[in-house]
Every structure is written in structure tokens, then in C-alpha cells.
Amino acid sequence: MAALGALAEPALTADALARARQRAALVPDLLVEARRVANTAISGWHGRRRRGIGENFWQFRPYNQGEALSRIDWRRSARDDHTYVRDREWEAAHTVWLWADPSASMRYKSNLGEVSKEWRSLIITLALAELLSRGGERIAFPGIADPFSARNGAERLATALSHAKTMPALPDVANVRRFSDIVLVSDFLHPLEEMLALLDRLAQRGAHAHLIEIADPAEEVFPYSGRTEFSDPETGERITAGRAENYAEEYRRLYLARRETLAHHCRRLGWSFTVNRTDRPASEALMRVHMHMSGPGAAA
Template structure:
């Protein structure tokens, strides 16, 4: 549940009852995208520095690059049109088709807009940055990327920009993506606070796992949702269901709340692990590069087994 204490201006966001309609929410996301796209590009660049992609020459249909002709090769490999431009002979290489499809999804539902005084960014903005940065990194390694139910898979070095453009036309901000387009041998990445009922999360994991795809989950939480540093009279508000709950002594609820949140987290983590999925817990006061390192390693197979924990 997203938390909003009353009587403490440092923690307050815009009143959720005054939230705009779905169109207004989409506009808010669109307005933030240019800055988030720049941030994602910087994050992706810092993570991929020094890495080598999976793209290489080999059998396939897509053009990859021109390279100089080597003596002893069959003359039929020469691309005469390209070679006619200067005094050298060139060979047209095709890309080795090792790329597979990676479906990405950032939860943009209302609870994701929460931001406390303990973090410089909202959960929604961090989820978008992680998704766009991951798209940039996967495009660098030549993978096909898509938003389930929104775009078809594509391979493009401008993948992050294309996904950002698709988000500007997103309708209802659903917490979970459609499973119909997901097929066997693909990967699915969900970035969400996962504060939905455990049964709903488990049902979605089961649907994706049944397709034969492999999943990767990043649970994004604001640090205040973990520490529960509230005292006195506080009102808690669930922006998804519109439920309000007021307590006169919030400090008396701290221990029970933290135990319930840990139990909720553990159930989701265990469900993901039973399905053979990657699970990462990320807090918005931590650098976005941390979960990206785990995700990229899992997706590219650079590490068969990773310690899955809190980041």
C-alpha cells in the first residue's frame, strides 16, 4: 500500500483524490519521458562501458556491416556496389541471428507515483528509467525488444526512444502486461512495486511461465515503505482501491506492518524462484545501475546463477 502521512508536508504528494483521469495520467508520463530517457541513456552507458555485445557475423538475413575483403576468399562474397565507392574491396556481412525476444514492462499504475522525502525519485520514474536503460543495453547486444500488447518485437539501436514513444500512447496503465503475445524461449521483465495481492502476482507469473518464457522481476519500493518511520496521527491511503485508514499512534503499527510486508515480499520471491525466475528488490534511494547489472547478466547468460537479494 502506498503510504501518505497527513500533517507532514515533507512526505505529502498531490492528494490522490485529485488525481486526473486516465488521459491526464498518460500526459503526466509523456511530460516526464524526455528527461527520463536522457537519464536512462546515461545509466545504460555507465553499465555497458567495457562490455562486448553478442552480435557477430554469421548465417542470417539482416545486414550487419561491411568489412575489407581478405585475399583467398571467394570473389562472390565481394559487394561490388560498395567497393566501387573507393579503391578497396568490401564484403557484406550478415548478422548472426542469435537474438531472441525480450518483453519489457514498467508498472505505471497509481501506486507507482508515490515518492517520499527519503528518495529523489518516484517509483514510477525509476521503473521507466530501468526499462528504457535496459532496452538501450539490450539493443546494444542486438536483442529484439517489445512491450506486450503495445508493440511487436523489434531490433533497433534506438529501442529506448521507440519504447518511450509507445508509452506516450499508452492507454490504461495496467500493473501487469498482457500474456497473449509472449511465446516460448522469450524473456519477460516486469518492473513494479508488486503491492498487488499475492494471488494476482502469482496468477500472472503462472500465466507467463505456462508459455515457456522465462521471467525476471524487479520489485521497486520507496525506502519509507520499508522503514515505516511514522509517529502520531497518520492517514494511510491506497490510491488503487481508494481506501483510507487513520491511526492515532502510527508507531504502534510499525512492527506488524514490517512483518506483513516481509511476508508479502517473501511469498512473491518464493513464487518467482519456484518458476526459475530472477527476483530483485530495489529501493529508489539506491543507484539504478544495481538492478540493471543483475538483469543484464541474467538475460545475456553471463552468469548462470546470481545471488538474488535486496538492491
């Protein structure tokens, strides 16, 4: 086994380098598409405004007993019989960690999907980077890019990804801090125990997570029949089914049960879980995540 391991290591290294070169070649097209998706979503994308220390006016609200009298806006209060406080907008930049799954299973694309899961995950990640950067947020990618703030955040992140020679199957969340958001874009076909353990580590660190499951339509409907050969993209193992349609019902049950387990875990933690099929617009996932990040439970 040691000899096999020694032979396998150079092959894995060569594959990682090939993947890095492929990502680098895709960067221009990825950025163009990510900006197109971002511009599609921008009409409904508003800054994640929060009350706090700052100079910009946010809103008037009723005065609460015990607050400093200096906070009362007497001009606004003079208009009716109520006393109002002028709230200012929180101006501290927030950190949002972005992660796109690099696993081999993400390269899958059936005839029912418009793009591969990998392409869709990178588009969503870079489009989020574009929109968050425009909003003045700090963005980061575990193991690839530390938190930074820049107007060209998508371009900087794409460049960092293109130069990454190796990427772990699951993100290293050791640097994710309390009150940060983290967006995980994946097919989540990793062993379920590993995924749940990762989510629990994020919860223990005080982060707020948003999961976007990328699914090819064929993975949901299982459209196969007759003699069919299935190949595991992670291990290369092959299985031949004489009558594939006999497995459809049980397959769909297990596939959806895995999804529901993850979604339930997220709901229990107060996090969001979104499914984006590769035959649907990427902008749908952006808007759903933005809604959850900007909602009442958003970190301040």
C-alpha cells in the same frame, strides 16, 4: 450503483488521458536519464553470447566423439595433444519483453526516496531497452509495442508509451512466446494471488521472467509515529492511526513476507528476483538482471 459507475467512467477516462499527457511530457527527461544510466552500466554489459549457427568465432572447445570431423579445427588441434572444435556464435536475435507497472501506487515518493517508484521503473525499463537494442536484441512491451529490433529502441519504446492512453494494471502476456525473456518492473503490491497467477501463466508459456521490485525506503522501514493518516493511492480510502508506531512491526513482517513469497516463487521456477530501492542507483538493478539473463540458465 449503475449511476455511480456511469459517473465514474468519464473521470477514469480523464485521469488516463492526463496520465498519458504527463508521460509524453516526461519523455525527453526520461530518455536523457535512461541513457545516462545505460552508459553507467555499459562497462559491465556484454552481449549475451550463445553457441549456435553463425559466422563469428566464439570459442575453441574439446572435440566430443560422434561430432562431424568437419567441425575440427586442425590448426588449433596441432598445437598440443588434444582435438578441438571451433564454436561459432549464435546470431539469431532474442526477444525480451519489458513491462513497467502503471499502477497508481507507483507514483509514491517519500522524503527518504530520491525519485518516485514510477520514475525509477520507467528509467530502468528504458535503460534496458537502450542496452538490449545496442546488443541487437528484439524488445517489446505487452499491449504497447510488438517485438522490434532497432538501434533507437529506447526512443521508440518511450514514444509508444507516451501515446498509450490506457494501460492495464497487469500485463497481457498472451503474445509472449516460448524461450522469450520478460522483465517485470513493479512494486508488486497487486493482490498476491493475481501476481502468482500471472507468473504461472508465464511459466506455462515457457518464458523466462525477471522481476525487479521497486521499493521506496519508507515502505521497508515504516518510519511513521504518532497520529498519521494513510491513503490508498488505488482506491482513495483513508485510515487514521492514533499511534502509527504500534503498527510498524506487524507491517514490516507482512511487507517482507509478501516479497519473500514472490522471490521464492521465482526461485522455484528458475527465475530472478531483484529489489531496487529508490535511494539506490538504478544501474544496480540493470547489472543484476543482466547477470541473470546472461547466466547458465539464459534462454538460447
